[in-house]
Amino acid sequence: MGSNEKNTGIKLEYEILKDDFARAGEASSGIKKVLRQLGIDSSAIRKTAIATYEAEINIVIHSEGGKILVYIKPDKIEIIAKDNGPGIKDIDLAMQKGFSTASNRVRELGFGAGMGLPNMKKSSDEFYIESEMGKGTTVKMIITL
Amino acid sequence: MKEYWHSVALEKEKCNGCTICLRRCPTEAIRIRDGKAKIIKERCIDCGECIKVCPYHAKKAFAHDLKSIEKYEFKIALVSLPLYGQFELDNDINRIFNCFYELGFDKVYDVAYGADVLTTLQSDILKKSKRKPLIATLCPAIIRLIQIRFPSLIDHIIPIESPMEITARLAKKEVSQEHCLDFNKIGAFYITQCPAKITSIKKPIGIKESYVDGAIPIKSIYTKLLKIYKDVKKNDKIQKASGKGIGWARVGGQSFALGLDNYLAVDGIENVIKVLEEIELGKLNNIDFFEGYACVTGCVGGPLNVENPFIARNRIRQLSKCYGDKSLEKSEVDEILKTIQVKWTEKIEPLGILKLDSDIEKAIKKMELLDKINKKLPGIDCGSCGSPNCHAMAEDVVRGTATLEDCIIMLKKKVDK
Numbered sequence A: 001m002g003s004n005e006k007n008t009g010i011k012l013e014y015e016i017l018k019d020d021f022a023r024a025g026e027a028s029s030g031i032k033k034v035l036r037q038l039g040i041d042s043s044a045i046r047k048t049a050i051a052t053y054e055a056e057i058n059i060v061i062h063s064e065g066g067k068i069l070v071y072i073k074p075d076k077i078e079i080i081a082k083d084n085g086p087g088i089k090d091i092d093l094a095m096q097k098g099f100s101t102a103s104n105r106v107r108e109l110g111f112g113a114g115m116g117l118p119n120m121k122k123s124s125d126e127f128y129i130e131s132e133m134g135k136g137t138t139v140k141m142i143i144t145l
Numbered sequence B: 001m002k003e004y005w006h007s008v009a010l011e012k013e014k015c016n017g018c019t020i021c022l023r024r025c026p027t028e029a030i031r032i033r034d035g036k037a038k039i040i041k042e043r044c045i046d047c048g049e050c051i052k053v054c055p056y057h058a059k060k061a062f063a064h065d066l067k068s069i070e071k072y073e074f075k076i077a078l079v080s081l082p083l084y085g086q087f088e089l090d091n092d093i094n095r096i097f098n099c100f101y102e103l104g105f106d107k108v109y110d111v112a113y114g115a116d117v118l119t120t121l122q123s124d125i126l127k128k129s130k131r132k133p134l135i136a137t138l139c140p141a142i143i144r145l146i147q148i149r150f151p152s153l154i155d156h157i158i159p160i161e162s163p164m165e166i167t168a169r170l171a172k173k174e175v176s177q178e179h180c181l182d183f184n185k186i187g188a189f190y191i192t193q194c195p196a197k198i199t200s201i202k203k204p205i206g207i208k209e210s211y212v213d214g215a216i217p218i219k220s221i222y223t224k225l226l227k228i229y230k231d232v233k234k235n236d237k238i239q240k241a242s243g244k245g246i247g248w249a250r251v252g253g254q255s256f257a258l259g260l261d262n263y264l265a266v267d268g269i270e271n272v273i274k275v276l277e278e279i280e281l282g283k284l285n286n287i288d289f290f291e292g293y294a295c296v297t298g299c300v301g302g303p304l305n306v307e308n309p310f311i312a313r314n315r316i317r318q319l320s321k322c323y324g325d326k327s328l329e330k331s332e333v334d335e336i337l338k339t340i341q342v343k344w345t346e347k348i349e350p351l352g353i354l355k356l357d358s359d360i361e362k363a364i365k366k367m368e369l370l371d372k373i374n375k376k377l378p379g380i381d382c383g384s385c386g387s388p389n390c391h392a393m394a395e396d397v398v399r400g401t402a403t404l405e406d407c408i409i410m411l412k413k414k415v416d417k
């Protein structure tokens, strides 16, 4: 956590490790705690929690690891989830409800319904996703306050 | 700001300032100041964890005693469900209920019957509702936890009264008609298993005013009941509940009574918090019903009971079988619904007491400061400063209720310099 030089704002940063199921969810509950202390309204807290949780899990399950950055400003919350590959081949397909490449092992853990990305989009007011094969995926979400 | 009142309180002389309760409080509501535990009342949810863990018995519940019933012309005992689990099974529950006459009560009611009424009512609500999962209202500590930590789940709570409140309403109606007495001449006392219930009488959630006038801990009258039991003379038929109603005393009892398959029944406040997190993330939208209890085993594990929670739960299970699983006739419940109000009349509001400032820009500034301070602190969460962990300590400094030198390690550094 640290201050954003230019404006009033808070930056939260979480390192997300590949396959680290034991800690999955820590980022989103940490963020929730901060938002409660800032007095953010409950529906925005819930939306932010869902968006970061799904982003976190996707990095754990589908990527080589990455980061979640959250910028909280008086008028909006900005979430950036960035990972180090392998990237998404067909973004339109990945965005479809129910599409998932999760392995059986992951499905046994209760993930892989193919609802993460659609829920992230639904929970945010602005949603952007970029991906390059071999490089990585970046999802940016904005929740207005 | 509404005024808060709490049942859980400290007996100062007994507290030696150890940090056991400090770390166990699920809402970080305790601080040690001047060598004694102090409860931040806005944050306390009356779950009674601190009462359970305090090795010096320095935490207690504000409650009534048998003397306080004297000021009423007509005295009603509302016997709570967990009482069923407090006695050996070869004792006759109805006889135990009759013991309350000897304690000075004029009439005794079986609160588990209120649970029977609620089973029928809740089943109806569950069938009609589209929201999932619906959250049970039984444990007031959980409702307050939701108001403080999970306000987005308030809409999931089933807005109906507790078995205690329903029984009190029925009892007062009946007594006032039979004896031509005004309500204010009738005192209804709940024989309570926990401080959360006591608080919910004084500061009710969802209604303006409780029909219950006071609460007497099970603990405080238990030995008296045992003594009276042997030669109690009266033998009124007081026990009225079915096995299903009695089952509400334990975790899972509501779902069992409702005949549900797709439910979650969770006991212990930390476990409840974990599941509420999942519900908030929308991961449990396929579940119909959630019953959560601050106490391990459910209300039968409440801090003002006498018996070991697991033994008591086992008895409840057996008694549930003995008393059968007959549900109330719909017509009987409809009749009751005609005479008393069972739905909440007041909206439950989120309690934004965790926020650093009501102005978001100021809150952000404070959060930045909190973060700076937190980074300076050693991060070992030792509790010696009197705050539950380093992060809470940083928060206390920002709120102006602690100073950096309260941290002994920071102080040592300063002295060494």
Ligand SMILES: Nc1ncnc2c1ncn2[C@@H]1O[C@H](COP(=O)(O)OP(=O)(O)OP(=O)(O)O)[C@@H](O)[C@H]1O
Residues within 6 Å of the ligand: A054, A058, A059, A061, A062, A063, A083, A085, A086, A087, A088, A094, A095, A099, A100, A101, A102, A110, A111, A112, A113, A114, A115, A116, A117, A118, A137
């Ligand atoms: N960060 C990522 N890196 C690589 N592939 C990804 C990433 N995020 C999503 N995907 C791909 O997009 C698919 C759909 O993602 P989505 O989050 O919608 O569903 P899921 O993770 O498979 O299942 P669920 O989120 O319901 O548990 C994934 O199965 C995966 O193939």
Ligand code: SF4
Residues within 6 Å of the ligand: B046, B047, B048, B138, B139, B140, B141, B142, B193, B194, B195, B196, B197, B292, B293, B294, B295, B298, B299, B300, B301, B302, B303
């Ligand atoms: S679980 Fe029951 S006994 Fe325990 S605090 Fe809640 S209402 Fe009281």
Ligand SMILES: [Mg+2]
Residues within 6 Å of the ligand: A054, A057, A058, A112, A115, A116, A117
């Ligand atoms: Mg996903």
